[in-house]
Amino acid sequence: MSDFTAPAWIDITATNPVAAREFYTQLFGWRLQLVEALNYALVQPDKNTLPGGIGQQNEVRPAGVVTYFSVPDLEAAVAKAESLGGRIAVPPWEVPGLGRMAIILDLDANRIGLWQD
Template sequence: MSDKHPAWIDITASDAPASRAFYSELFGWRLRLVEELDYALVEPGPSTLPGGIGSADATRAAGITTYFSVPDVELTLVRAEALGATVSTPPWTVPGLGRMAVILDPDGNRVGLWQD
């Protein structure tokens, strides 16, 4: 996977079931609910960006975060902070998959970083 391309889209919704129905109808997404996480994964397809839809709560505000592939999460965080971003979610490891973090760009937009 080359770096700096969209790797995942995360939709956090105040009403996740309604949001799942909306995006399924709008884009024809097929979703697979992981009940223990209250998170629905978008089934892969030739024209589908991988992603999922989860519930907002006290620690996760509603909104959309696009994750971009980067070769090194920590180095990208250092560069992002030097350019005026702030770290929203520090790096953490998704066992067996990779590392991720979330920044707020200078305008406050959430941007995800993903390292395979």
């Protein structure tokens, strides 16, 4: 049995976040809450919607979608990913008051997020 659980968060990074927010709002009926200081809109989850957000692409955050998966031990999950041939894209860091996260690259350089409460 795996220590990994269901997806916990979806992060969409866009070159034009205003257009992306409109697109996903109309496509999926998402309700968004804009955090202006971060230029990041939080997806308001409901029983059929995974929590997440839509933000601005920049030199640190390439455009794309990252799905975060919950793990019980972030360092162990990062180490396991590396032992399997993955690479670290964003090393573990703390989201104050919420948890810790990291982004790895799988064997095809797909960005996968890891999240520990």
